Amino acid sequence: MTAPLGSAYFSNVNITPTSDRQRTRPQWVWNVGDWRGLPDRQLRQATGRQLKLSLLEPSGASFSINGDSTEALYITDLVTDLRVLRNGVPLYRGRVTATGDDIDETGYSLKVDTVDYRGLLDRRLLFTDKTYTNTAQETIAWDLLSYAKSQAGGDLQLTRGQWPSTGVTRASVEFKDGDSIWDCLVKLMAMDNAFELDITPQGVVNLYWPQKGGLDKGVLLDYGGNIKKASGQTRDDTYANAVRQSGADSVAPSIQTVADIGSRPEGRWDVALGDTALTTTQMVTETAKFQLNQYSQLRTAWTLTFKAGKWRGPEHVWLGDIVTYSVKRGRRFDVGQARVYELTIDVDESGGETVSVTIDKPRDDDAKLIKRMAKKVRYLSKR
Structure with missing residues (x-):
């Protein structure tokens, strides 16, 4: 979205002052363990750590590790969960869904990919047709989740959290035998006056109507200021x-x-x-x-990469937030407000962050x- 000079809204309302803790390098902890408990085995040797967080789609996290290490013994396909914390705050929890083992005479490298619990709902199916008539959309959503939980071995230890009454009734909605639970929820969320849904790292399912977050914390993302790189796709x-x-x-x-x-x-x-x-x-x-x-x-979907140390954590910019952005160079004079839909964080071996928002x-x-x-x-x- 493009706005003329002077039309963008700038505000410093609700900006939390930078604390001494924020000025120091953040403390990242990546823990693994059996999904039925709380993952508590810290990965101290993991490299290539990356979080790819999405507002509307399943999020993921990946890392590499020495396959001969003791830490690698705690990684079991489809059983191990990864839990990621930044300065003690859980940001992500997901299941190990794919691994790549590279073994030769020089060593053993293990690549691990995980997906969050929204992604796991894509592996829970309906085994019967579901028809809803004149039913509140939030009731349909919870019925779908309850169906998944009721199947043998299907309980993901999810609990219902924020679940407002939206006042939106769907006159006639049908889902078919073989549809995934997540696809059914996506179809509900892609209707007029619908909702958004996420699952916290603590396993709490929250329904947001009409949308999650949307907080305007007065943050300006300025290419040439706190942003070092801007990539736009139109x-x-x-x-x-x-x-x-x-x-x-x-x-x-x-x-x-x-x-x-x-x-x-x-x-x-x-x-x-x-x-x-x-x-x-x-x-x-x-x-x-x-x-x-x-x-x-x-x-124009702008992916904006922060300069080192300029992202101060979820309290600064997070999924769903409204940010003011400015990209001024050559033919581009883009100044406006937009919502954050994706956030990618690469964490190096010393805890340094490279953070991009889309x-x-x-x-x-x-x-x-x-x-x-x-x-x-x-x-x-x-x-």
Whole structure:
């Protein structure tokens, strides 16, 4: 989003003064252990530590370690959880889902990837059709989670936390045998006037309506100031002012356009979207409205990398926060406010951080879209 000079809002409201502790190098602790308990075995020899945190999609963390070390003995595929703390504050918890063992005469390197508990819900399936009529959306969401918990071996030790009454009733929603619990929740979250959902490192599931966080802490991300690198992506395939959303074969598509489409300087830009899992008229219509809201703003997804020591932790900038940003160079004069959708933290061997945030990028990136498409193809081939 681009704003003319002087139109951006700058504020220092709610900025927490930098403490002496924040001025020193932060203390990172990466612990592993059996997921059924509290991971408490610290990884002191891990290298290449990286957190990739996402507001709307499952987050992940990865690291490498000497496979011959004692610490590596505590890593068991699909059983071990990784718990990450910064200055004593838990930021992430996820399951070991992929490992790579590189062994030769010179040594043994073990690469470990983990995914958070939203990602684990992608491996919990419906084994029956689910139909909801005139049901509050938060009730549907918890029923889906309860279904996953009720399956033999399916309890992820999750508890319900913040769960407001949204006042939004879904007239007719259907999910099919074989759908993943996470995909069902994503479909609910991609409807008009929907919610957002996350799972804390303590295993608490929180539902936010209409969205998580959104705090404006008065933070300015300024290229040339506290930001050392700005990478922006603007693409025509992320923009449309007219949306045709289709669903199952038996349901008529919904066409939604912006109110001023006839006077837009860029003219008309159409996009056709389809999801055969949208099996009712309301699901198709509400999804079309949501998608129009997402597509009808021409977005530049800026990834902004902090200078060393300029990120002060979650209390400074975190997922869902509203930040003011400024990128002024050459043809770009981008000054505005946007939401933080992704945050990547690389931690070196001495605890030094390289932190990047991605703003104004609410839609799936290509890699996640391709992954979902491949999963649907595998599912359809088995029907």
